[in-house]
Amino acid sequence: MSAVKKIDFHIHTVSTVSDREFEFSINTLQSYVEQACLDAIAITNHNIFDKEQFLEIKSSVQAKVFPGIEIDVEGTHILLISEDNELGDFKSKCDQISMHIPDSCSSISLDTLREVFPDLSKYLLIPHYKKHPAIQSVTLERLGDLVYAGEVSGPKKFVHAIRDESSLVPLFFSDLRIEEQLKIFPSRQTFVDVGEITLESLKIAFKDRKKVFLSREDGHKFFNLLGNKLTLSTGLNVMLGERSTGKSYTLNLINDEFSTEDMNVKYIRQFSLLQKDEDDEREFSNRLKTSQARITEDYLKEFAVAVEGMKDVNRDKLDKALDKFMSSLLKHASESHRRDSFANAKLFTESAFSLNNLDSLKKMISSVVTIVENVEFQDIVDKHVSKESLRGLAVALILEYERQKENELKKSYINDIIEDIKEGLKLHTSATTISEIDLFDLMMDFKRIEKFNELCQHIKVEREFKRQEVSGFFKVARRSSFQNAKDVGAVLARKLSYASAFEFYHADGYSYLRELRKIDSLRETDYYKLFVKIDYEILNSNGFPVSGGERSEYRLLQEISDANEYDLLLIDEPESSFDNMFLFSRVNKLIKDLSGSMPVVLVTHNSTVGASIQPDFLVYTAREYVEGKVAYKLYTGHPGDKILKSRDGEVTKNHKVLLDCLEAGSEPYKERKERYEILKDR
């Protein structure tokens, strides 16, 4: 792999409107290139190319320097990198980009990019791929063969993309702002197997996923960090060392380096999951409720729709409408002896037609069309009903819809005419007008109230509605009725008084909803959450509520499972809080599985964790005194290696490290072994 070159093609040297303020330092850039042993870099500032500065950089650093620009295009950022032989032309094109994108809110379309750079194939294009703001697939499709490599934000995403043949070839760069204050350089670079460093040869290499790597010697199995002072496996790393040899210190450094805008670290600190105080149970329960908010929302989805459906239903208004109709009818009838010719006109007492919204018919048409168009279950449908019949049914229903719709339009038109005539007649008579009423709508609203009340009765009955096994525990979700207004108040974060409304809670759903509506600051979208109490509980494998210790175990397993969403998992001495059986049977497997898809660093003193978990790589920390000062030294190697090596070439015996750190030395280990043998033979 002698041809492997180390490159960083995403470097900022100008503070633009899209950056925080910084002052470029050529000395810092020189140090970075030197310390990181970079063979090539690209200068890629936001929507700008500073030719003078580029020439200064080119003449000052010991690496090949490519001119480039990072352009805001259609919601993503694209690095456009050029050969350095046509700087004048490149500068004028970049100036056009600067004019198109004057502020941090602007961006250009792909068409504009093509107008400015008519021959995009001359350049190397690297979009943000698995990095924010990521390129959209539609933009990627439109760019076609012009893009074959994309930038990723961390080793985890790099490894995923390398393994996935359908993905772009991943590239990992620093995205650094080069400034005076920058003292510790990140290890975010890419190794590429290329002979000569030219844009053309790099473009060829970037088309081949076998030619890019995370580390110089070990491909994608390892990545560099801590300013290239440490190499770790992209799988499971176990960090060993006696007390006060810098294990937590090293974890903190890793955490700092990887907690960036683009990368997230899950750091499970020592003792962080232990039971803390008497409120632990309540806090655990509250946290559980918060973390399960999505399940609650999903469970109450249909109920939320029902509450929304009650929005325009008002029982008082219905009563009033009926009352008005009846009293006006009776009054009109009682005045029959003194009716004039205007009031005697038939249309004066004529009712408006009741209108049908044809919803049922619309639903039927939609259902039939869904069956006709469905591809997934076409075989089953074909066995029972022919496509022909279904199409015929759809056409017949659509024709019926058109017929009825025409009829409804006619009725609506006639209603307008009747209304108009009645208004005219009213002007000339003193007879009482009969109030309008739509008995269909009125009765439907009463039905709605009845059904809603029925629904509220059902939902308040206590039920377990979800039981899910989670790493040997059972997560149980239950619904029940609220016991008091305080319980209701605990549902939402906002402190409001529910005392008046709660008086109607056990009466009927409609009345309770009516009272909730009277609470000024309560949002309509929250009403549905206040009808039923949802609780979550974690049960142990025997189905009993968890103890304090089991709560901690559950939390650890959850934290580890959640780590899937992160780029790196750091765990500091899980054995401090848990017993060996739990660690061996539950935790080890989970960590091992997780390390198949992301880098994990596990600090331990425990042989159950350290030795049984079969790590991919070992890191041994040692404390040394150099010129009166404490220095932490890191030795690394594979678990099967005889020796572990430090960066400066020192070695230590792996076997001794394992026995000292995990078994408290070879003598105690021997003694323990003998004791177990005696017990076993008894």
Added chain:
Amino acid sequence: MKYLRIDSGKGYFSLNEKDWHELDSINKGDLLHIVSSGLENGFEMDDPKVGLIQNKAHEIIYHKLHGKLLELNEQRTRFRDESESLYKEALEKYRTT
């Protein structure tokens, strides 16, 4: 079930087909009862032919209610379909019996 009847030039209503009351004594509770029950069981009413009801007040009320209930009778199937689909998904999900 029969709700409106014409007898001896007057209009009558009933909630149970046994007790018949003169139409000018009907109130909103009675109408609500007739409508609710009729939507379930169908509406039966005497046809108000011209000149059959001599009492003018009864004639007006009868004609109005007859028209309204007749229209509702035609929509009974639609009412049943629509009311059955009300909160159907929610009731199926949260039902306890």
